[in-house]
Amino acid sequence: MGPLSSPSSAAAESKIKAKQPWRCSPSRPAPSPHPSSSVRTAARTACASPPSPSPPPPSPRSRRRCPATTPPPRGTQTRTRPPLFLRPATHPVPASALAAFRRRAAALVPASAPHLHRHLRWLLADASTTSDSDPALFRAPLDHIESLWLGHVRARRPFQYVVGNEHWRDLVVAVKEGVLIPRPETEAVVDMVKGVEGFGGGWWADLGTGSGAIAVAVARELGDGGKVFATDVSDVAVEIARFNVERYGVQDKVEIRQGSWFEPLQDVKGKLMGVISNPPYIPTEDLPGLQPEVGWHEPKLALDGGRDGLEHLLHLCEGLSSALKSGGFFVFERDLTSNICASIWQTNGNKQSEFLVDLISSKWSSSFRDVKAVLDFADIKRFVTGYHR
């Protein structure tokens, strides 16, 4: 449990460093020579291009939804800078300049958003070393920090992209534009799979791994012989997931494979102890109404669940029985609070939330048992779990 007891991500980082120096990019290891790592099928349809990671986000007004005509160049991110919170602290900032910055930054916070004061403190904590020295040592020039702050407050760029991390379970997971920021609700998935009999020595798949948060957290709980296959179709996700896997030193437990859902896993068909996925599950028609931090900045690829939000979930259900071994476990995160399935399930509206459970246990009743909806910490039916017969 490395960073659990660390007061800040910077301290957490130094602990990890002591154990496992994270490798900065120039000599990024070549992708694993597995044959299926060359599979690069962009199997998804709607809005499948992740935003380019480098330029600052365009102002929301000028941003067009779904820039399908100009996909960003693929495979060009051979080398990227480490996230802000991991850069060396080499920029001295005198106390007076810092105080002036604090005043300017705090003045930007509207009365309606007091939580931004907390974000400001966290930004300064992540962007500097924790000592009280004068001058303080920052990981970027102060004017750059200021532009980051403006981007957060005005352009609603998610705080996690600004500092380059999200605190998730006991991990500090690196994130950047192009991967979904792992959500606190999803933390529970790791506890669910941990409870499965034979968990420690099994082979697991994390489909659509994104930042790799689930894969890393599961890998850290595994015993001898245990392994996680983490797949994702997105280049950025593969890059960031690999970064996080190495940062936590679980390369021997996590194998990252690029491709869509089950596609890169043909060779382990029928051998998986479990399948975990947090697929995109927001109905396409709900995308325009999302919170700006989500809708303007996070990748549509990781959010857009197609019609009724079920497109990818149903695809995953289809593939489950051939992927899992007998008795294998699955857990999917999904969203059943919105009016999804209304058209499919009109006869019994109050059972909408049970739709996926019912579907799996009826349509695929010969394949699965103990299919149920599991609540998240806010008592929302967030997950569906079950076992292969």
Add this chain to the structure above:
Amino acid sequence: MARALLLRITRYPLLPATSAPRPAPRLAPQLLARHAPTPLRSLSSSASISSDGPSAGRKREEVKDSNVSKEIADYLGMSDDELMEQCEMGTFKASGPGGQHRNKRESAVRLRHRPTGIIAQAVEDRSQHMNRASALARLRTLIALKVTLSDSHLFNHVISNYISVRRSINLEEYTPPVELLQILPLKSTVRGKGVGPQIGPKNPKFSPGMQALLDLLYAVEGSVSDAAKILGLSTGALSRLILSDDSLRTAANELRASKGLKPLR
């Protein structure tokens, strides 16, 4: 932030990693020594003295009532996972669909231990995992307290003291002390000109002002709007002041929780 958290860690030692073998002592006194921080123990003894019942008699009763004690001691012998199984976990604000729909960095945790009804919460960290560990550690402390103080009235008394020792205030004759005035925003109408510039959380003088503010908040039963009126501020302005410092926010929210009020966010 880091400072507040360090403080928290020393007050509530974090749990050992679940994977590490956990010694599971069954004896309540040992556990008390392990889990209850020193200021707490002195608090509980002072509470016993000030209570109207003969505390020694109570202690004997409790020893006789070995069923209750044993059961409670068993809670403490449980692993984190086992204890967690017995808890309902809630967050303070479960509005909206959550999940992929939302970006929400604040991750407060509230644990309700079903068998005893004890509630423990943590809001101070940005990681929910961390908050859960803090809340669980706090829950252990509270359960350990309950072992020595099985009388629920006395227990509640100690809990409210535990949250912090507050000096009592006579509201009718109350005028805010100067250390409190100094941390108020300039727009406060009771502040006066001679008080000088506003003192922020980084200044060592913030702490006495914060204590005075918590005393007042305690006297008005946790109501921010009542306290704001007394301090010549809008409710929003006082909320912002409380939220501006993590340790102040945590203390204020614990105090509010003890009065059955929702935390400030």
